[in-house]
Amino acid sequence: MQYVKFNLDEFRYVLSITDVIEIIPYVKLTSLPNLPDYLAGLFNYRGSSVPVIDLCSLFLKRPCNKKLSTRIIVVEVIGKNSVKKMVGLMVEKATEIIKVEEDSFMDAGVYGDDLPYIGPVIADSAGLISRIHPSEIFLQIDNEILFPAA
Amino acid sequence: MKKRTTKNNKNDNCWSTIGVWGNAQEKCDRLGEVIHCRNCDVFLMAGRGVFESRPPVGYLTQWQKEISIKKEERKKGDIGVMVFRLGKEWLALPVEYLQEIVEEKKVHKIPHNEGVYILGIVNIGGEVNTCYSLMNLLEIDENTDKNDSQLRRLIVMVVNGDRFVLPVCEISGLARYSSSDLLPAPATLGEKMGTYLVGMFQVENHQVAALNVEQIYRGFEGIAV
Numbered sequence A: 001m002q003y004v005k006f007n008l009d010e011f012r013y014v015l016s017i018t019d020v021i022e023i024i025p026y027v028k029l030t031s032l033p034n035l036p037d038y039l040a041g042l043f044n045y046r047g048s049s050v051p052v053i054d055l056c057s058l059f060l061k062r063p064c065n066k067k068l069s070t071r072i073i074v075v076e077v078i079g080k081n082s083v084k085k086m087v088g089l090m091v092e093k094a095t096e097i098i099k100v101e102e103d104s105f106m107d108a109g110v111y112g113d114d115l116p117y118i119g120p121v122i123a124d125s126a127g128l129i130s131r132i133h134p135s136e137i138f139l140q141i142d143n144e145i146l147f148p149a150a
Numbered sequence B: 001m002k003k004r005t006t007k008n009n010k011n012d013n014c015w016s017t018i019g020v021w022g023n024a025q026e027k028c029d030r031l032g033e034v035i036h037c038r039n040c041d042v043f044l045m046a047g048r049g050v051f052e053s054r055p056p057v058g059y060l061t062q063w064q065k066e067i068s069i070k071k072e073e074r075k076k077g078d079i080g081v082m083v084f085r086l087g088k089e090w091l092a093l094p095v096e097y098l099q100e101i102v103e104e105k106k107v108h109k110i111p112h113n114e115g116v117y118i119l120g121i122v123n124i125g126g127e128v129n130t131c132y133s134l135m136n137l138l139e140i141d142e143n144t145d146k147n148d149s150q151l152r153r154l155i156v157m158v159v160n161g162d163r164f165v166l167p168v169c170e171i172s173g174l175a176r177y178s179s180s181d182l183l184p185a186p187a188t189l190g191e192k193m194g195t196y197l198v199g200m201f202q203v204e205n206h207q208v209a210a211l212n213v214e215q216i217y218r219g220f221e222g223i224a225v
Helices: A055-060 B041-052 B059-068 B191-195 B213-224
Strands: A002-008 A011-016 A020-025 A039-045 A048-054 A071-078 A084-099 A121-124 A127-131 B079-086 B089-094 B098-103 B118-124 B127-132 B153-159 B162-168 B170-177 B197-203 B206-211
Touching: A002 A055, A002 A071, A011 A084, A020 A084, A020 B059, A039 A084, A039 B059, A048 A055, A055 A084, A084 B041, B079 B153, B079 B162, B079 B206, B089 B170, B089 B197, B118 B153, B118 B162, B153 B170, B153 B213, B162 B213, B170 B197, B191 B197, B206 B213
Parallel strands: A011 A127, A048 A084, B089 B206, B127 B162
Antiparallel strands: A002 A011, A002 A084, A020 A071, A039 A048, A071 A084, A121 A127, B079 B089, B079 B170, B098 B153, B118 B127, B153 B162, B197 B206
16 A cells, blocks of 8 residues: 655654545645634635645644645545545645555554544654544544534 | 765765765765665655755746646547647657657768658667658648747657657647547648548647558658668
């Protein structure tokens, strides 16, 4: 299976390419007043309005830097009431796709809601990398903003 | 991971000092393992460093425009071709015969050769190749209002083991068509050109003539012999 790798500071995450619709550079977003910090704004993605979540703001409390390696990963997530929705995840250092065998993921050994998200991990020469699933990011944020109440 | 132990242990551009592009006496120890610098993670990571810079002016605006356009599903076809322009005509050759596209370079005339079909010889990657004029074979008029020398390229084709270099005015890119989409060539086309065509198909907003490689091969072969 192939994974897109990105960084949140020193810690690295991978996201399965089967969850990815497209990876694009950080384009200019339309901001709205009173949005939570982690919602970087909205943009026109191929004719539909897509909100972008800045994972650096969400997990590190600082916005993503403005370098070429900062990219928006467009994914589809399933929210409340099984509503499907496209969102952009803004991440840093999204410059690599790696191949990982499914059975090489292992338990991370730390748990807790206060931690930035950590899932099953794999090891490489530089340390550990955590797998992340787009829908799991939404456990951390207020669903009411992105998914209308039924 | 094995550390490089050579004296010239510089992390920046080691590939051009102790690596394959360098002429230092002592070569990097890791070369034995990785064979070529391009397989080495030091070289790889240095390349990734490019992305750690600010985007060039206009890059993000261009992307913004691009991703706001709805994606249209492309028509699929079974025959892949490379589309290029000669004079006013857009033509296509099957990709399986295509070997390389290079920038226009000097074609050396062959002494005592006044032929219109063989333009001369040209150096492609250190090999001498014969350069043929598809334009003269198909009797296409070169004069157009858009003759940008910047766009001119040389196509290198391999047909039945023989290499042909064909100068073209512009390359449009790759396209696909299915044989059922082919339309007959218009009657206004010259008789000469008609014999080399398979048919016409539409790419974006222009009509493209799909060429018959075997016929062209025979055309040039007849001249060369």
